[in-house]
Amino acid sequence: MTYEEIVDGLRSSYREIENEGRLVSAGLKKEKQTAEIVERYAWLYSDEALKAASTVERETPEGTDREAARRVRSAIMQGIIGRRTAALDDRLATHYGTSKVSLPGGEEVAFFTAQAMLVREPDPRRREQVGEAAAKVMAEVDDLALEAMSTTLDVIKSFGHKSYSSFWSDLKGVDYNKLQAELVRVADACCESYKRWISPRMKAAGSRYGECSRWHLSYFRDLPEYDAIYSREAFEPAMRRTFAGELNVFTLPTVHIDLENRPAKDPRASVWVPEAGVEVHLLTRPLGGHLDYSAFMHESGHALHFGLTDPAIGWPLANLGRSMAYAEVWSYLMDGIGSEPLWLRETFDLEETKADSIAADLVAVDLMMFMRYSAKLAYELELFAGDPLDRDRGRELYARILSEGTGFAYGPEPWQFDRDPGFYSADYLRAWLAQAAFHQRLGEMFGARWWTKAEAGHWLREQWRKGSIPEAEETVAAVGGKPWSGDALIDVIRQRL
Numbered sequence: 001m002t003y004e005e006i007v008d009g010l011r012s013s014y015r016e017i018e019n020e021g022r023l024v025s026a027g028l029k030k031e032k033q034t035a036e037i038v039e040r041y042a043w044l045y046s047d048e049a050l051k052a053a054s055t056v057e058r059e060t061p062e063g064t065d066r067e068a069a070r071r072v073r074s075a076i077m078q079g080i081i082g083r084r085t086a087a088l089d090d091r092l093a094t095h096y097g098t099s100k101v102s103l104p105g106g107e108e109v110a111f112f113t114a115q116a117m118l119v120r121e122p123d124p125r126r127r128e129q130v131g132e133a134a135a136k137v138m139a140e141v142d143d144l145a146l147e148a149m150s151t152t153l154d155v156i157k158s159f160g161h162k163s164y165s166s167f168w169s170d171l172k173g174v175d176y177n178k179l180q181a182e183l184v185r186v187a188d189a190c191c192e193s194y195k196r197w198i199s200p201r202m203k204a205a206g207s208r209y210g211e212c213s214r215w216h217l218s219y220f221r222d223l224p225e226y227d228a229i230y231s232r233e234a235f236e237p238a239m240r241r242t243f244a245g246e247l248n249v250f251t252l253p254t255v256h257i258d259l260e261n262r263p264a265k266d267p268r269a270s271v272w273v274p275e276a277g278v279e280v281h282l283l284t285r286p287l288g289g290h291l292d293y294s295a296f297m298h299e300s301g302h303a304l305h306f307g308l309t310d311p312a313i314g315w316p317l318a319n320l321g322r323s324m325a326y327a328e329v330w331s332y333l334m335d336g337i338g339s340e341p342l343w344l345r346e347t348f349d350l351e352e353t354k355a356d357s358i359a360a361d362l363v364a365v366d367l368m369m370f371m372r373y374s375a376k377l378a379y380e381l382e383l384f385a386g387d388p389l390d391r392d393r394g395r396e397l398y399a400r401i402l403s404e405g406t407g408f409a410y411g412p413e414p415w416q417f418d419r420d421p422g423f424y425s426a427d428y429l430r431a432w433l434a435q436a437a438f439h440q441r442l443g444e445m446f447g448a449r450w451w452t453k454a455e456a457g458h459w460l461r462e463q464w465r466k467g468s469i470p471e472a473e474e475t476v477a478a479v480g481g482k483p484w485s486g487d488a489l490i491d492v493i494r495q496r497l
């Protein structure tokens with residue numbers, strides 16, 4: 001098979017997979033049948049295609065064409081893993097989609113309804129009960145998740161890699177131990193501010209730092225005290241004002257926005273990219289509260305980036321990132337606008353002190369999530385440094401490392417549920433560091449209200465044209481920031497908190 005056939009195959013399989021995901025999330029299709037689609041591309045996600053792509057990569061001189069071939073090879077490898085685990089993944093998804101959580105008093109709710117209850121339930125005891133009951137549903141599929149992990153490890157070995165960590169480190173170009181050391185430095189520098197912010201909230205939940213159940217985290221994140229400000233009615237006009245001018249995500253011909261409120265629609269906002277620079281979908285279902293705003297702004301960053309990608313750079317470099325860190329920089333950057341006191345004052349017509357205190361709480365929520373993701377990555381690195389199929393060891397590592405890193409008490413049950421493949425947690429954390437550096441530089445280049453300035457918009461549009469070519473840290477270095485450094489993030493937290 002030729003390289004052109006491989007690229008065409010990737011292009012059409014991505015188009016089908018993204019559309020399938022979009023239809024299910026939008027509530028327009030009931031069952032997700034990704035495994036069937038992937039099976040139709042068995043010829044593509046195969047050892048033969050991998051061999052052909054590797055040969056092209058080896059024989060292409062260093063430069064953008066070689067980088068494109070490298071991305072193609074990486075996509076095929078991930079596709080092979082996906083194909084081998086697709087049936088197991090579908091069974092896991094069906095388990096979570098159909099399981100009921102049994103609450104005290106005999107009430108039963110769907111697993112995803114229980115997840116949503118954890119965000120909005122005001123009674124702390126009830127939150128703990130819902131969380132503990134949901135953990136039981138997670139534990140039920142321990143064997144299935146272990147089987148998926150064991151299959152993944154077999155495929156990675158067949159690629160000639162001796163470990164899960166070395167495979168992803170090589171594919172994404174990340175020195176995970178070096179990254180981990182920098183994350184520990186940031187967490188240490190911010191630990192006192194974090195404790196000061198979170199301790200009163202833990203006390204209100206009837207507990208204290210180090211003992212508070214982890215099932216309160218989603219509720220703390222939701223900041224229900226600001227519900228009246230972040231109303232459902234104010235949502236759309238506020239978003240249209242924020243994304244006016246150069247950043248107008250609502251008028252981009254490549255971006256389709258779905259704000260409809262269908263009963264089967266996933267309340268979580270999402271972006272689907274059948275093809276960057278050609279067709280992008282942004283889905284959201286506003287339910288009230290600040291997370292509506294922050295999720296929409298996050299997804300708008302993705303939609304602008306992929307919607308404005310120049311398709312002329314070729315499908316692989318437009319659509320296949322080396323990791324997800326670069327794409328997440330733009331979503332974090334747009335989401336970060338919502339934590340700016342100036343944006344809060346102008347959007348909600350607030351007094352300066354009120355806007356400052358909301359901004360502080362929003363930054364603290366981010367810090368809480370940063371602590372959680374740092375701990376998640378620390379756990380994953382430790383898990384894969386030993387035998388990841390050793391259940392007792394995995395359960396012990398998860399509960400201990402997550403608890404130590406966050407000040408919440410974590411039980412062992414979600415040790416597999418609470419873990420994304422390919423060290424995605426590291427991609428998020430890298431985006432966090434890079435976004436803080438970017439936000440700082442944009443302020444220096446274009447002024448405090450940079451998101452309203454046409455020149456800043458032009459500058460961002462130029463970046464977005466490059467699609468998935470660059471990586472997060474390269475772009476930080478290109479604007480004069482410090483790549484792989486948490487300095488800018490520490491600065492923001494110190495200023496606001």
Ligand SMILES: [Zn+2]
Nearest residue numbers: 298302328331
């Ligand atoms: Zn994202």
